[in-house]
Amino acid sequence: MIDDIQAAIPLGFLLSFMIGPVFFVLLETSATKGFRAGVSLDIGVILADIVFLLIAYFSSFQLLENLSNEPGLFVFGGMILLVYGIFLFVKKAKKKSNVKASKGTYLGLLVKGFLLNFINIGVLAFWLGLIIVVGPSLENNPNRMMVFFSTVLLVYFATDLIKILLAKQLKRYLTQERIVLIKKGLGIVLIICGIVLIIKGFLPKERFDIQEKIENIEYL
Structure with missing residues (x-):
């Protein structure tokens, strides 16, 4: 468990x-409305992540069971991360000055944070790819x-x-040039x-079975 938390x-x-609309709205809200307003917005963002995480987990559960030790799992997860990475690399940054926080109660800000994150389908794709990649290393143990994911979200929130x-x-x-570089x-x-x-998925499984290699050495 300690190893999972550290990872x-x-x-x-x-x-x-991760630079995106939510990032700038959070900074804008915190700077103009104060700490509590920023926290309210961020709680909404985290709630949307939890919903996406649950959707991704339950939608990929059968896939994880079927492909637990198959190379196709690495190819599929790698493709998701590759496409998402290319999207981040080629997408042009929008001017952060255009993002403004609207006035509202703390509950309204929470709902706003939830919706800002929830409408971004890329977040769901990211969590899905992450679960597929990380699942086997955690033995698909619920x-x-x-x-693992509770720790990710807690560190994210902290x-x-x-x-x-x-x-x-x-x-x-956060200048425009630095945003692009990030x-x-x-x-x-x-x-x-x-x-x-993806490469790992196409190479023979034996090359990555480190535990088996160690056991073979012990019997020499």
Whole structure:
């Protein structure tokens, strides 16, 4: 369980800095309306992620069961990450100055955060690809997957709280050029991960069966 938590922490931190509409609305809301307003919006965003995560998990559960030890699993998951990475790399950044936070109650901001995230179908595709890729390493164990993804979301939310506190300073340093570089950097990382998984799916399984190789050495 400790290993699963340690593996989830960097991912949760990385997800918090995925540049998109929600990112800028969160900064805008926090800077103009204060900490509580930013937290309310962010809770809505997290709730949408939880809904997407549940949809992705239950829709891929049978797939995970059928392809648990099959190379097609790596190819399928790798293709999703590859396409998502290419999308991030080639998509042009929109001017953040055009994003404005509207006035509303804390409940209204929560609903707004939920809808902003929920209408982005790319988020569902991302969670689906992540579950398919991570599932086998967690032995498709529901308890381990719950611990892993709960940790991802908790770290994601904790990092967002820091962003909310530093909203005004962060907005000042996020120039258009830096936004483009961050997006392209994230895109390249996802593209590389996708290609590695696709290659792994086409290579013989024995090359990656490290445990079996260790056991063979012990019998020499």
